[in-house]
Amino acid sequence: MSTGHVEYARLDGTHIFKLIGEVRAQSCISLDKLLARIEQQDNVVGAIVDLTQTTFIDSTVLGVLAKLGLKLKQAHQIQAVMLSTNPDISTLANSMGLGQVFVILNYCGDPNICTKTLLDEHITHQAMLNTVLDAHKTLMRLNENNQNMFEPLVKKLEKQQDTMDAVSNQQNV
Template structure:
């Protein structure tokens, strides 16, 4: 179970996401929904900052959702998103998953101070959880061959489960 949460703030087109503590797939349904809303905005998107300065653990689903954010902003708005990190292990993990391709990853010496509000916890039903985890891992597979090799079996299994739900 996750012992962390995601906070968010937006000002004048800059979207700021703060990942605090141990954040796993169960905690990112609301983040995925928020990104969907931001994706639909055609204007007022200037930049995005993902703050990992207080992150102690982040799983592949959360990394996939963040990759989706970075990819969409790069493709749709030609925006280079920024990722902040103070933890060398988190920085290494983000880079190893290919997030350096879609984010400018900056190492900081101290935590940032931004007024953010916690995203509400969403009641994750099995269908929404499956969709979120599947989309996140498909995004990671797109970033590089190494991710594709690692996550392709999981993606295939999740796709099977999704097909079974339709029956």
């Protein structure tokens, strides 16, 4: 179970995401859904991902953040900013290729930024599977090392998704 969470705020077209504590896959379903809504907006002028209070971040969350960075670049021609004070998290983010889609800055600012907690929506196994799969596919697109590292996991998750789809189709017949 995750002991962290994601907070979100928006100010004049700038979207702020603050990840606090140990942020794992369970915490990013709502974030992934929010990204889909942001992608459709016209008035997006910037994005900041604040990792200054993040103590742990898993690969699914990194994949969802990579997706954010890629979508902002593609849909809005914006390079998002990632703030980090933890050298381990900065190194991990850079090693996964997030430096290609974010400007990663070491930051020691006011930790009391006005954000509100993104509430974890009802998490189904299917929603979790879809988010984890999509996040890792996004990481795989960033570089060859990620491609090699996550390909076995993605194949396993795709097989699990196919099995769930087949069961769902049989139940609907």
